[in-house]
Amino acid sequence: MSYTVLIPAAGSGKRMGAPQNKMLLPLLDIPIIVHTVEQFEADENCAAIYVATKRDEREIFSEILSFSSKLKEIVDGGDERQDSIYNMLQQMEEHEWVMVHDGARPFISKSVLNALYESVQTNDAVICGVRPKDTLKRVNQDIVKDTVNRDEVIMVHTPQAFSYTLLKRAYEHAYAQNLVVTDDSMMVEALGERVHVVESDYNNIKITTQDDMLTGERILLGRDNHV
Numbered sequence: 556m557s558y559t560v561l562i563p564a565a566g567s568g569k570r571m572g573a574p575q576n577k578m579l580l581p582l583l584d585i586p587i588i589v590h591t592v593e594q595f596e597a598d599e600n601c602a603a604i605y606v607a608t609k610r611d612e613r614e615i616f617s618e619i620l621s622f623s624s625k626l627k628e629i630v631d632g633g634d635e636r637q638d639s640i641y642n643m644l645q646q647m648e649e650h651e652w653v654m655v656h657d658g659a660r661p662f663i664s665k666s667v668l669n670a671l672y673e674s675v676q677t678n679d680a681v682i683c684g685v686r687p688k689d690t691l692k693r694v695n696q697d698i699v700k701d702t703v704n705r706d707e708v709i710m711v712h713t714p715q716a717f718s719y720t721l722l723k724r725a726y727e728h729a730y731a732q733n734l735v736v737t738d739d740s741m742m743v744e745a746l747g748e749r750v751h752v753v754e755s756d757y758n759n760i761k762i763t764t765q766d767d768m769l770t771g772e773r774i775l776l777g778r779d780n781h782v
């Protein structure tokens with residue numbers, strides 16, 4: 556048994572303010588997307604990797620990802636993250652289990668991958684996340700409305716793991732209903748199906764702004780020091 560991973564990497568990284576797709580920015584000399592793909596290349600449970608990118612970046616992606624023996628196809632991305640993932644879902648060879656993972660989360664750990672993979676085999680839809688460490692308030696502009704019970708929320712990361720048939724059904728339903736989502740499990744929720752949660756780790760950040768590049772380098776340096 557094994558899983559296929561779909562990696563959306565076709566964004567433009569507006570919040571990063573870089574002149575190019577942030578996926579190509581180097582973290583300790585290695586492009587972010589290479590760090591991300593390396594984690595799945597190293598996971599023995601991962602059998603196939605699909606990456607979505609913009610058409611005009613296909614060539615550079617093929618070049619920098621040529622080390623990967625599991626990369627099956629570089630697929631054209633779409634206007635939004637969910638469109639990029641849907642394109643990959645339609646192109647991929649059918650496989651029992653599928654994970655979706657942001658190209659922009661290069662620090663996914665083997666222990667989180669293992670927890671997701673183990674859980675999806677009995678639960679069909681599993682996400683990972685961490686507990687907030689701060690107090691959370693609901694606000695209306697600059698006025699506090701109330702305080703959120705932290706025991707009832709998590710900050711959601713990727714990967715998110717699904718049975719292939721459930722994810723395909725969820726995407727088809729979402730597109731038929733014109734749903735706009737910020738993560739894939741929202742589409743499964745919209746079907747009324749149960750989504751399970753396993754613990755992620757705080758290092759599994761999404762590289763979104765310039766600050767995250769500095770944090771990312773610290774994470775990499777810390778990890779290498781402990782190998």
Ligand SMILES: Nc1ccn([C@@H]2O[C@H](COP(=O)(O)OP(=O)(O)OP(=O)(O)O)[C@@H](O)[C@H]2O)c(=O)n1
Nearest residue numbers: 563564565566567568569570634635639658659
């Ligand atoms: N049309 C899009 C938009 C985003 N993504 C990917 O989805 C992941 C998460 O998106 P985000 O962090 O929002 O990336 P960007 O869209 O690039 O960032 P921004 O919103 O700042 O432009 C990233 O790996 C990004 O490349 C994608 O494949 N296709």
Ligand SMILES: O=P(O)(O)OC[C@@H](O)[C@@H](O)[C@@H](O)CO
Nearest residue numbers: 636657711712713737738761
């Ligand atoms: O809304 P954004 O474009 O920043 O990110 C969308 C997703 O990538 C994000 O919701 C998942 O990584 C889960 O947190």
